[in-house]
Amino acid sequence: MEATIATENTEEGTWIGGGKKPLEASYGKMMMxxxxxxxxxxxxxxxxxxxxxxxKFIDSWPIADEVFTHIPFVHGHFPMYxxxxxxxxxIFSSVTMVLAVDAGHQMKKGKVTIYMLLTIIxxxxxxxxxxxxxxxxxxxxxxSLLMKDGQVAQFVDASGHQIALETFVHxxxxxxxVNHTGSNGLWFVKDAGAVATYTVNEVIESFKANPExxxxxxxxxxxxxxxxxxSRKAANQFLANATSVVKGANLKVxxxxxxxxxxxxxxxxxxxxxxxxxxxxxNLIIFFNVIVGTYEKRGTYExxxxxxxxxxxxxxxxxxxxxxxxxx
Amino acid sequence: MTQEHEHESHAGLIWRVFIxxxxxxxxxxxxxxxxxxALYLSSFLGTSPLNWIFLILTLVKAYGIxxxxxxxxxxxxxxxxxxxxxxxxLICYLGTLLLIEGNFIGDVFSGRYTKWFYQ
Numbered sequence: 001m002e003a004t005i006a007t008e009n010t011e012e013g014t015w016i017g018g019g020k021k022p023l024e025a026s027y028g029k030m031m032m033x034x035x036x037x038x039x040x041x042x043x044x045x046x047x048x049x050x051x052x053x054x055x056k057f058i059d060s061w062p063i064a065d066e067v068f069t070h071i072p073f074v075h076g077h078f079p080m081y082x083x084x085x086x087x088x089x090x091i092f093s094s095v096t097m098v099l100a101v102d103a104g105h106q107m108k109k110g111k112v113t114i115y116m117l118l119t120i121i122x123x124x125x126x127x128x129x130x131x132x133x134x135x136x137x138x139x140x141x142x143x144s145l146l147m148k149d150g151q152v153a154q155f156v157d158a159s160g161h162q163i164a165l166e167t168f169v170h171x172x173x174x175x176x177x178v179n180h181t182g183s184n185g186l187w188f189v190k191d192a193g194a195v196a197t198y199t200v201n202e203v204i205e206s207f208k209a210n211p212e213x214x215x216x217x218x219x220x221x222x223x224x225x226x227x228x229x230x231s232r233k234a235a236n237q238f239l240a241n242a243t244s245v246v247k248g249a250n251l252k253v254x255x256x257x258x259x260x261x262x263x264x265x266x267x268x269x270x271x272x273x274x275x276x277x278x279x280x281x282x283n284l285i286i287f288f289n290v291i292v293g294t295y296e297k298r299g300t301y302e303x304x305x306x307x308x309x310x311x312x313x314x315x316x317x318x319x320x321x322x323x324x325x326x327x328x
Numbered sequence: 329m330t331q332e333h334e335h336e337s338h339a340g341l342i343w344r345v346f347i348x349x350x351x352x353x354x355x356x357x358x359x360x361x362x363x364x365x366a367l368y369l370s371s372f373l374g375t376s377p378l379n380w381i382f383l384i385l386t387l388v389k390a391y392g393i394x395x396x397x398x399x400x401x402x403x404x405x406x407x408x409x410x411x412x413x414x415x416x417x418l419i420c421y422l423g424t425l426l427l428i429e430g431n432f433i434g435d436v437f438s439g440r441y442t443k444w445f446y447q
Contacts, residue, residue: 023407033407037415044419048426055430059438065360084357088350095346098397102338149443219444225369228444305399312397316390323386327360328379 032306036313039275043317046271047324050264060218062257063227064326066162070136077161083326086129087318093122094315097283101308104301109290112304116287119311123280130273137265140248144255145203148241152257154216155207156229165245168213169198169206200242207239215239218257265325272321275314282307345396352385352392 025033054061065079072082100115143165144154157163180189207213215235219228230238246255254262286307295301359367359378367378395401400408 023404023410025403025407030407033411037411040415041418041422044422048423051423052426052430052433055427056433056437058431058434059442065363080357080360084353087353091346091349091353094393094397095342098342099339101399102342106337217444223369309398312393315397316393319386319389319393323356323382327356327382 026302028302028306029309032309036309039313040317043268043271043320046264046268047320050268050324053260053264057258057260059220059222060258061220062218062254062261063220063225067137067256067261068133068326069141070133072132080326082129082133083322086126086133087322089122089126089129090315090318093119093126094312096122097308097311101301101305104295104304107296107301109293109296112290112295112301113287116283116290116304120280120283120287123276123283123311127273127276127280130269130276134266134269137262138248138250140246140255142255143198143245143247145200145239145242146244146246146253147238148243150259151218152246152255153238153242154227154255156214156216158212158214160214160226160229162216163213165198165203165247168210169203170209171198172202172205197247198245200245203245204239204242208236268321268325272314272317275317279307279311279314282310341396345392349389349392352389356382356385 021027022030068083069077069079070082071078096115096118100112100119103111103115141164142154142162144152146152155163155165155168182188207215211232214232215230215238216227217230217238220226221228244253246253248255249262249265251259251263251266253259256262286304289295289303290301295303359381363378367381368376370377372380394412400411
């Protein structure tokens with residue numbers, strides 16, 4: 001009976017979750033592990049669902065190297081570098097966290113404070129980077145054409161590299177329809193069907209006028225692992241089915257290819273980012289508790305260890321998200 | 329863990345693990361950017377050798393984080409096994425079924441329902 005009743009109290013009157021410690025893990029630590037295992041299953045379900053959809057569209061899934069190519073302040077094509085930086089930041093903040101736990105074991109309050117602060121800063125840098133990555137993905141790079149059946153066609157130059165619409169499309173003045181702005185009409189009305197920079201016709205006409213430009217479909221050639229580039233004749237037949245011009249990605253359209261890629265990207269990295277955010281908040285609370293000496297008084301820094309477990313778990317999940325979204 | 333053990337610092341080990349994880353990440357990024365044809369275009373057990381390398385390196389990284397940062401190494405063997413074996417079994421089970429099913433749907437699609445050219 002004793003094991004089921006929480007009778008044990010410390011001198012200060014705080015409940016320590018029962019005096020018995022099965023497997024030498026305290027109540028709080030055990031519960032943190034319960035949570036981590038269940039959360040790991042949640043994330044694996046998300047990544048598993050991503051895997052299922054990717055296998056379903058194995059012959060046409062967007063190539064991550066062509067999607068995430070930005071680094072701050074520099075123009076050009078830089079796959080992977082920025083996300084590698086993000087991974088590095090998160091691993092480093094994991095290191096400062098584990099150093100804080102280590103300092104806590106030795107009851108060194110000053111060191112715990114500094115390392116906790118560094119961990120929080122690392123988390124904030126990661127979250128900022130994530131926001132920047134989202135901004136680039138939502139804003140888009142090149143722009144493409146959406147077909148009747150949901151396929152996306154992109155434009156490439158003679159060397160097979162993707163080119164942006166604005167490098168070859170000319171606006172024809174006859175097709176001008178401007179976006180509604182607050183200063184030119186009803187200030188409280190938003191333009192529902194915001195006009196794309198170019199119309200489908202302008203893109204098709206400009207394509208026909210530029211023989212050196214080719215059209216690329218989503219289909220992946222299984223031997224070269226590149227997307228298929230169409231011949232001029234096939235491209236013209238293809239373009240007859242275009243319905244709209246797409247720039248950037250959201251939950252409904254994705255200029256880089258399958259919309260589901262965008263959906264999963266927003267959902268999984270968003271869910272992970274939300275974990276990072278809550279990790280930062282938990283770490284902040286612990287950080288202030290360290291400063292005011294709560295754990296010094298309690299005689300143990302185990303709370304730092306518990307929030308540390310959560311923080312490392314967030315890092316662990318990112319290792320897998322990194323692999324499945326950017327590498328594989 | 330006894331009291332005496334808890335007082336000694338593991339900082340040296342922590343930095344070594346950090347360097348180890350950084351090197352693995354660097355190798356992953358290097359392979360991800362260069363994508364050597366021999367590894368990327370060939371096929372081994374259903375996918376490219378490059379993908380297998382990424383998967384194995386990821387698991388090694390996960391091991392490093394779980395064992396040394398999350399202190400699983402220092403926990404009782406019973407607790408460690410309850411955590412690791414349970415997760416590994418369930419995740420493999422779920423992953424295997426989902427990927428087999430996705431592969432099947434893909435096969436059905438690519439034969440009959442996907443048209444790449446308009447004629």
